Amino acid sequence: MALAALVRTGEAEPAELLEAARARAAEVNPRINAIVADVDPARAVEADDAPFAGVPFLIKDLHQHLAGYPTSGGSRSLASVPATENATVVQRWLDAGLVIFGKTNTPEFGAKGITEPELFGPARNPWNTGHTPGGSSGGAAAAVAAGIVPCAGASDGGGSIRIPASACGLFGLKASRGLIPAGPVHGEYLGGTATDGVISRSVRDTAAMLDVLAGPTPVGPYLVARQQGSYLAEVERAPGRLRIGVCTASSVNPAPHREAVAAANGAAELLVSLGHDVVELARVPFDDAALAKDFLTTWFVECAFSVDEAKAAGGVGDSGFELDTRLMAALGRAIKSVDLTRAVERRHQYVRRLAEFHESYDLLLTPTTATPPPRIGAFDLSPTLRTAQRLLLTARVAGLLRWTPIVDQLINDNVGWVPYTQLANITGRPAISVPLHWTPDGLPIGVQFVGRLGAEGQLIRLAAQLEQAQPWADRRPDL
DSSP: OHHHHHHHTTSSOHHHHHHHHHHHHHHHHHHHOOEEEEOOOGGGGOOOSSTTTTOEEEEETTTOOOTTSBOOTTOGGGTTOBOSSOOHHHHHHHHTTOEEEEEEOOOGGGOSSSOOOTTTOOOOBTTBTTBOOOSSSHHHHHHHHTTSOSEEEEEESSSTTHHHHHHHTOEEEEOOTTTSOOOSSOSSGGGGTOEEEEEESSHHHHHHHHHHHOSOOTTSSSOOOOOSSOSGGGGGSOOOOOEEEEOOOOSSSSSOOHHHHHHHHHHHHHHHHTTOEEEEOSSOSSOHHHHHHHHHHHHHHHHHHHHHHHHHHHTOOGGGSOHHHHHHHHHHHHSOHHHHHHHHHTHHHHHHHHHHHHTTOSEEEEESSSSSOOBTTTTOOOHHHHHHHHHHHHHTOHHHHTTSHHHHHHHHHHHTTOOSSHHHHHHTOOEEEEEEEEOTTSOEEEEEEEOOTTTHHHHHHHHHHHHHHSOOTTOOOOO
């Protein structure tokens, strides 16, 4: 918003802002590997009356199609397949005057909470380049944290906005199901559990971007009612006194890191000091182990579908995909259709449990992640297990894959350090990650708030209050 104001008042030209963003990228991107593709910013000289005219911007290299440029999804299979039309959100960003000049790093098909694709190499956390910026919007978060842009395109299918926002000390909001349309190529991502959005340094930028992105399209699967008035206006409104349940317990990770617990407890103390009612919960109001299993069931099937689609689009074979992706796809193909249907139908149970929770509480507070950002390569399989992985895939014994240690490790790596975020995706509820805690080693860990369906305004009001009480925007990594 501040950059847009400079353009509107004539204090800066779009070309100057673009030059500054590119100069910062040239300085830091070799160290963080956030931007993986350049885009010709033809609109850089077309300042007009659009709300973000002339502001430099980056989009995620996953689903955020820009006509004429490949959307690789972090995969060799799609690295040379150009998009034929703009994604709806990309068109809305262009219509808002944003100057897209690059695409950001993402794991293959966005399938992990870290960003270490073989195609581009790992994105690195600006707070400590030996650690991950999270995923799957890790490149976007790294670029914003490093000061290349103040806000970047992102998406969230299991925490992929909130996890990197947490890991990089930024603000991230996952909107309610359907509020931000997919289209026109896709009807809904991941059966409606995923959504586009942004990662930003400030609450007001995210709120203003939600005003740009929210709203139905003629090809949308349903009509979603958005709130009256702008989301940006919510930044200036008080949240009122809220009743908030806080929980750090997780069946998926029974022993969250002490810094994750400290992040939640510190947020609870801050909320109490601001006049909110905070209640400590012994457990989350749903079976989180069962939810994780159902989430992974749909995730593996989606991965199998993505591989098949990429093979058709890119004309490639198995060699076009990473081993982990091929393993997840094999698991997806081994899942029975009735088991997939059962996992999808059980979403309603989680929705009901969460709705019952929200009858007594306005928001659920958890750590965003169960650990600080892991080190780069922390989840790499050993050479022995990678050899076993290849043999299993070559033998095509997909039905037996579920009973191997490789799968256990794959599941633990994907969900074990991020057990809190899938709830909002499965239930379609809005959630935010707020950067309120840094470890003694200087790594950020965010706290997550999950609200009722359509509670974006309430979440923005609370986040703005927390931002004012404990500012974070001026905290910058020494990069």
